[in-house]
Amino acid sequence: MTEKLATLPIADADRHAREQIEYHREQMAVWRRARAHRMAAERETRSVEDIAAELGISTATVYEVLRAAKS
Incomplete structure (x- = not known):
């Protein structure tokens, strides 16, 4: 890829890279909510x-993830 x-x-490469970064951020948010x-x-x-x-994982991490489930 x-x-x-x-x-x-360069302009097309940069645009494509930024689009991929944004797509993956959105997907990470979906999975973060599902995990929570x-x-x-x-x-x-x-x-x-x-x-x-x-x-x-630590209990602090579990609490952090649980807080995300409330929002």
């Missing part, structure tokens, strides 16, 4: 500590 940029005029909602559903029956241990 990035090889394509080398063959394009899944953790929130799990939180209804499990402790934050249990979720963090199973995922191999």
Whole structure:
């Protein structure tokens, strides 16, 4: 994909790169919300500590993700 940029005029290459960056930001937001909602559903029956241990992340990260599910 990035090889394509080398063959394009600089303005087209830059526009294409910015479009790809924006697309991936939007996709990351979708997945971030999905992750947050899944953790929130799990939180209804499990402790934050249990979720963090199973995922191999800190409890602070779980709390951060859960805050995202509220917004």
